Amino acid sequence: MITSSQYLQDQLLSQFPYRPLSFPCFTWGERPVFPRKLFPRNAVKNKCLGIHFDSTTCRRNACGRARIRSQVSGELTEVEEQKQKQKQKQGPLVNRAYPFHEIEPKWQEYWEKNKTFRTPDEIDTSKPKFYVLDMFPYPSGAGLHVGHPLGYTATDILARFKRMQGFNVLHPMGWDAFGLPAEQYAIETGTHPKITTLRNINRFRTQLKSLGFSYDWDREISTVEPEYYKWTQWIFLQLFKRGLAYQAEVPVNWCPALGTVLANEEVIDGVSERGGHPVIRKPMRQWMLKITEYADRLLEDLDDLEWPESVKEMQRNWIGRSEGAELKFRVVVGDRMERNLELTVFTTRPDTIFGATYLVVAPEHPLLSAFVSEAQHGDVEEYKDVASRKSDLERTELQKEKTGVFSGSFAINPANGEAIPIWVADYVLGSYGTGAIMAVPAHDMRDHEFALKYDIPIHWVVTPDGESSPDSKVAYSGEGIIINSSDLTSGLDITGLPSSEAASSVTEWAEKTGNGKKKVNYKLRDWLFARQRYWGEPIPIVFFDETGESVPLSETDLPLLLPELEDFTPTGTGEPPLSKAEAWVRIRDQSSGKIGRRETSTMPQWAGSCWYYLRFMDPKNSKDIVSKEKEMYWSPVDVYVGGAEHAVLHLLYSRFWHKVLYDIGVVSTKEPFKCVINQGIILGEVQYTAYRDADGNYVSAEAADSLGEYTQEVVTEEKVTKSGEFFVLKDNPNVRLTARAYKMSKSRGNVVNPDDVVSVYGADSLRLYEMFMGPFRDSKTWSTSGIEGVHRFLARTWRLLIGSPSTSGTFKGGTVATDAEPSLEQLRSLHKCNRGDRRDTVQHWNFCNDGVH
Ligand code: ANZ
Numbered sequence: 001m002i003t004s005s006q007y008l009q010d011q012l013l014s015q016f017p018y019r020p021l022s023f024p025c026f027t028w029g030e031r032p033v034f035p036r037k038l039f040p041r042n043a044v045k046n047k048c049l050g051i052h053f054d055s056t057t058c059r060r061n062a063c064g065r066a067r068i069r070s071q072v073s074g075e076l077t078e079v080e081e082q083k084q085k086q087k088q089k090q091g092p093l094v095n096r097a098y099p100f101h102e103i104e105p106k107w108q109e110y111w112e113k114n115k116t117f118r119t120p121d122e123i124d125t126s127k128p129k130f131y132v133l134d135m136f137p138y139p140s141g142a143g144l145h146v147g148h149p150l151g152y153t154a155t156d157i158l159a160r161f162k163r164m165q166g167f168n169v170l171h172p173m174g175w176d177a178f179g180l181p182a183e184q185y186a187i188e189t190g191t192h193p194k195i196t197t198l199r200n201i202n203r204f205r206t207q208l209k210s211l212g213f214s215y216d217w218d219r220e221i222s223t224v225e226p227e228y229y230k231w232t233q234w235i236f237l238q239l240f241k242r243g244l245a246y247q248a249e250v251p252v253n254w255c256p257a258l259g260t261v262l263a264n265e266e267v268i269d270g271v272s273e274r275g276g277h278p279v280i281r282k283p284m285r286q287w288m289l290k291i292t293e294y295a296d297r298l299l300e301d302l303d304d305l306e307w308p309e310s311v312k313e314m315q316r317n318w319i320g321r322s323e324g325a326e327l328k329f330r331v332v333v334g335d336r337m338e339r340n341l342e343l344t345v346f347t348t349r350p351d352t353i354f355g356a357t358y359l360v361v362a363p364e365h366p367l368l369s370a371f372v373s374e375a376q377h378g379d380v381e382e383y384k385d386v387a388s389r390k391s392d393l394e395r396t397e398l399q400k401e402k403t404g405v406f407s408g409s410f411a412i413n414p415a416n417g418e419a420i421p422i423w424v425a426d427y428v429l430g431s432y433g434t435g436a437i438m439a440v441p442a443h444d445m446r447d448h449e450f451a452l453k454y455d456i457p458i459h460w461v462v463t464p465d466g467e468s469s470p471d472s473k474v475a476y477s478g479e480g481i482i483i484n485s486s487d488l489t490s491g492l493d494i495t496g497l498p499s500s501e502a503a504s505s506v507t508e509w510a511e512k513t514g515n516g517k518k519k520v521n522y523k524l525r526d527w528l529f530a531r532q533r534y535w536g537e538p539i540p541i542v543f544f545d546e547t548g549e550s551v552p553l554s555e556t557d558l559p560l561l562l563p564e565l566e567d568f569t570p571t572g573t574g575e576p577p578l579s580k581a582e583a584w585v586r587i588r589d590q591s592s593g594k595i596g597r598r599e600t601s602t603m604p605q606w607a608g609s610c611w612y613y614l615r616f617m618d619p620k621n622s623k624d625i626v627s628k629e630k631e632m633y634w635s636p637v638d639v640y641v642g643g644a645e646h647a648v649l650h651l652l653y654s655r656f657w658h659k660v661l662y663d664i665g666v667v668s669t670k671e672p673f674k675c676v677i678n679q680g681i682i683l684g685e686v687q688y689t690a691y692r693d694a695d696g697n698y699v700s701a702e703a704a705d706s707l708g709e710y711t712q713e714v715v716t717e718e719k720v721t722k723s724g725e726f727f728v729l730k731d732n733p734n735v736r737l738t739a740r741a742y743k744m745s746k747s748r749g750n751v752v753n754p755d756d757v758v759s760v761y762g763a764d765s766l767r768l769y770e771m772f773m774g775p776f777r778d779s780k781t782w783s784t785s786g787i788e789g790v791h792r793f794l795a796r797t798w799r800l801l802i803g804s805p806s807t808s809g810t811f812k813g814g815t816v817a818t819d820a821e822p823s824l825e826q827l828r829s830l831h832k833c834n835r836g837d838r839r840d841t842v843q844h845w846n847f848c849n850d851g852v853h
Pocket of ligand 1: 015035062322346347348352427428430431432433434435437438439442444478521752
């Protein structure tokens with residue numbers, strides 16, 4: 001006998017701990033989708049659609065429904081409550097009634113053996129494609145985190161949904177495996193990074209397989225394999241050939257005590273993270289990539305992407321396009337003798353030129369030593385030294401008190417001929433604009449604060465309406481009507497004009513009189529592409545001794561293998577560890593006989609992750625980075641899912657490389673990722689805190705602040721209940737508690753290990769739970785009781801379909817799976833269920849397709 005789909009839905013919905021409408025299926029496009037393995041595959045055999053329920057099952061479950069409903073509404077009888085408590089003591093419902101520990105490994109093995117999820121090389125390209133990609137992980141020593149499966153489950157659902165819709169689906173996985181942690185571990189323990197990395201990869205792979213994701217493991221790639229990094233090096237050569245890779249002296253974080261260059265993340269408040277030694281900024285010759293040449297295209301093409309608006313905005317801000325002007329100021333050195341020296345400033349507000357009462361140059365400005373007066377030389381040198389120890393971020397923080405020192409020299413404001421002092425201050429950065437500004441204290445907050453501190457005149461030149469008098473305590477930084485801005489000698493008269501018109505007039509005047517020009521600036525800097533590290537891709541460049549010229553390796557010499565090295569410790573001179581591999585470094589060119597040295601810096605970790613999505617399309621190709629046909633078919637990535645921490649750099653660098661590859665005809669699309677989705681982070685379980693006063697009595701959380709002394713006490717979840725919007729003690733509802741979830745961290749001891757969850761509840765419970773935790777993009781807190789609820793739901797689903805186990809180990813009652821073709825009535829029932837006759841609830845339940853085949 002066949003039960004109606006309605007009955008089945010009632011059964012499941014009534015047992016599910018959440019209300020149907022909040023069922024957070026990961027929806028994509030029009031149709032909601034459901035986790036692939038909601039119904040374990042051995043619930044039914046083969047592609048069978050013949051589901052049979054017998055009347056006993058129905059009756060039994062009808063009773064079950066009543067009981068579960070009362071559980072949900074909290075009306076449990078004492079006996080039931082007792083039973084539940086006992087069960088909780090015994091641990092979760094892990095028994096033969098829902099034998100996930102048999103089902104899951106069995107099918108995972110089957111999928112592996114049969115390559116069930118393989119996307120064949122040769123496919124029917126007349127079918128539509130769907131490329132769904134996870135941001136591939138860095139295989140850290142800590143293993144998989146519960147945050148990883150959140151995104152991976154969502155993409156898995158999508159992959160399955162699209163496969164079932166008849167798409168060819170590409171759903172691969174790999175490893176972003178070069179990087180600092182493996183090298184640091186190597187320095188500490190002497191274990192070669194290769195060994196650590198392989199060990200970590202194996203662990204990650206096993207963990208991911210135990211979660212049953214439908215990846216095509218035949219396409220697995222790792223950025224540390226020569227077959228892969230050969231092509232990373234190849235891309236570098238293409239960049240070099242087009243002048244997009246060049247060398248420049250740039251400031252790096254140099255730690256004299258450790259004798260090494262440090263990455264930004266290794267420097268905390270001006271000292272090394274390891275050892276707490278002072279770190280200074282020191283210019284060093286480095287490889288740079290000219291991403292700035294692509295700034296406009298990177299900006300313009302954002303508009304057409306289906307990305308979160310916040311991510312697009314972050315990229316726009318990072319690129320930071322500013323329209324303004326460069327204006328020239330003649331310098332008068334301390335003795336007031338004009339020299340043939342000019343300072344060029346960048347300003348976005350040329351309309352305020354009459355308000356410029358001083359100039360500022362960055363401490364690292366290249367012309368500073370040419371105009372600093374003798375009397376001020378000592379102070380300026382001291383100031384430069386202090387500034388060299390600060391990061392750009394520290395220097396530009398708005399709330400930090402501004403500091404500076406007078407250079408002893410003056411400049412002539414070209415608009416009115418006034419001599420104004422030139423100061424040196426670190427709130428101006430050497431790396432932006434021209435490294436010098438005209439300071440307008442009446443209309444710029446930073447300049448205003450500085451002028452007040454050093455007693456510099458403030459001239460008001462803009463008012464909101466052309467009339468009202470300014471408030472001298474604050475800068476007016478808005479636009480408005482220009483005042484006090486006419487000069488007969490220079491011929492510049494902008495008084496009475498609105499700011500934007502005045503700005504254009506000043507720029508035109510500057511261009512005509514040779515005092516400046518229109519200028520667009522970008523915050524985006526060229527990409528520092530070298531690391532003084534061992535565990536990265538070698539840069540395929542040789543420097544010849546005689547000429548010092550840098551020559552790229554021939555493409556046929558790739559991959560340039562990373563040499564084996566026993567000692568990875570810093571050299572102490574700033575030379576990278578690879579310089580210790582003398583035999584590898586020294587090279588004689590076979591055709592010319594010239595002697596040279598290889599580049600010993602390696603590429604940054606970003607390199608390998610910049611283009612991996614391309615290699616997945618054709619991972620075994622030894623002739624090309626990717627075959628034209630495969631690229632044409634699979635590009636672009638349709639959906640790319642990962643953490644919001646990669647919103648700027650990874651996505652921007654990838655887009656840059658992709659555009660270069662587009663220009664040289666390797667890829668056919670302008671952008672690599674059509675749609676990006678950021679998953680929210682998973683926080684640790686909520687922690688409840690109670691407060692006691694000095695006498696040891698509980699006090700309510702809101703009163704704790706006003707108490708002189710109180711102690712905090714962590715309260716376990718069982719002792720807590722909700723009263724209105726607050727959490728209170730069950731035993732004493734007058735005592736409010738604070739409830740907070742923290743980021744999972746070893747130090748807090750709130751890290752949830754997915755392996756533990758899988759072994760206690762099964763992979764399906766973990767996957768389903770993570771999809772039910774809340775909106776995909778939001779932060780969510782982990783809850784063990786939540787996963788138990790999902791687990792019980794799966795167990796009941798299983799029993800509803802399969803029945804209960806008998807002592808002989810077989811299942812009785814429940815579903816009988818047959819290979820027979822379904823009857824019309826069965827098909828009708830299934831399709832009704834799929835279509836979702838009861839809109840509000842059934843739409844969430846079109847899993848029948850998923851489970852039964
Ligand atoms: C005069 C002025 C008057 C400015 C005014 C602003 C307001 P964005 O939008 O960030 O491009 N500036 C220029 N170069 C700088 C540097 N290297 N370090 C720190 N500040 C710098 O801002 C450009 C403005 O920031 C420029 O316009 C300049 O100050 C300052 F009422 O010039 B302005």
